[in-house]
Amino acid sequence: MSRSRTARLTTARLGLPATALGALAVAMLPSPAAAQEAAPVAREGVERVSLGAAASSTGRAPVTVPAHSAAPESVVVQPGDTISAIAARHGLRTTDVLALNGLGWSSVIHPGQVIRLSGASAAPAAPAPAAPATTTGYTVVAGDTISAIARRHGVSTQAVLDANGLQSSSIIYPGQTIAIPAATAPAPAAPAAPAAPAPVLAAETVTLDDEQIGNVRTIIAVGRELGVSDRGIAVALGTAMVESWLRNLDWGDRDSLGLFQQRPSTGWGSTDEVRDPVRATKAFFGGPSDPNGSRTRGLLDIPGWESMSFAGAAQSVQISAFPDRYATWEAPAFGWLATYG
Incomplete structure (x- = not known):
């Protein structure tokens, strides 16, 4: 059969002119650009979102989205924040955030303070939590x-x-x-790591602001009025720094409030009373002028407190989970007493 007759028969069967068939055949062939667009493209750090036929028909490039977002350059400290909590919240290592801000492990941060995050390294993935023990x-x-x-x-x-x-x-x-x-079996001992340099204690460089200085003066004045020794007043100053950064806080662990984080639920007074700096200081000192009477025990009620260590005297009143923290503020407390007393 001749080529021209074949074309005529095909045209007749499809009901289309030969010229239309030729155009249709050409349209069905993939163009070089479309073939190139269909090839997968790998881009580091980017996740591809496929738009399927819609992307091909419009001729637009596929949409890409970042695989993850970076931490902000800085954050403002909120009540209850700690450096470790801020670092964890943004996937960073605590040691790097401390170093970026010139802080040590015992440094004190306060609400409103700006903490830099830019430049800190991502924290390693946390291990899977262990099953709860009896x-x-x-x-x-x-x-x-x-x-x-x-x-x-x-x-x-x-x-x-x-x-x-x-x-x-x-x-x-x-x-x-x-x-x-329940006690668990000890893990195999890891090789000893080189000793890290001791962190700089915040107590060595801390500068008090007006609010803190005002509370220092209040504690000293109450102590003088009650006839408390310089050592007892210094213990109160160091205790207030550890408990509240020498600020009259309206928040704390559970219902703890005020300069000394005293708890209304354990007999230290009402919410308003424990946030009264003068009354809270008198309650800390205790003794005959204790506004709580015998409901709580202050420093002057502890037998032999004068012969205790600085941290031991503070701990005898506060019963803290970490009593050694008070010792950090012994020298600064005596310095504040000499400056503002």
Whole structure:
């Protein structure tokens, strides 16, 4: 059959002119540009979103979105923030955030302070949480600390804190029941790492602002009025710095409030009373002028407090989970007393 006759028969069967068939055949062939567009393209750090036929028909390039977003250059400290919490919130390492801001592990931050994040490295992935362990109850007695309770039961301090929903700054009280997690087998010892340089203590360089200075003067004035010794006043100053950064806080762990983070629920006074700096200071000192009477025990009510260490005297009143923190502020407290007293 001749080529021309074949074309005529094909045209007849399709009901289309030969010229239309030729155009249709050409249109069905993939163009070089379309073929190139269909090839997969790998781009580092970018996740491709396919638009399917719609992208091909419009001729637009495929849409791409970032695989992840970077941390902001800085953040403003909010009530309750810690450096470790800020770092974790933005996927960064605590040590890098401390270094970027010239801070040490014992540095104090306060609401409104700006913390730089730009340049900090991402934190390593956290290990999978361990299965919850069986716990037993323990009743706190006077002089107890979380670390001492943990050692006594052969578990880590952090395990006891986690089991009770406590933080390193939390305060425990006689009569309180503490959950003790079951001891776990020790992990194989890792090779000893080189000793890191000791962090610079915030106490060595801290500068008080007007609010803090005002509260220092109040504590000194109350102590002088009650006839408290210089050492007792210094203990009160150091305690207030650890508990509230020498600020009359309206928040804290559970219902803790004020300069000394006293708790209305444990007999230290009403919400308004524990946030009265003069009354709170008198309650901390205790003695015959204690506004709480015998409901709470102040520094002057502790037998032999004068012969205790600085941290021990503060701890005898506060019953903190981490009593060693008070020792950091012994020298600065005496310095504030000499400057503002």
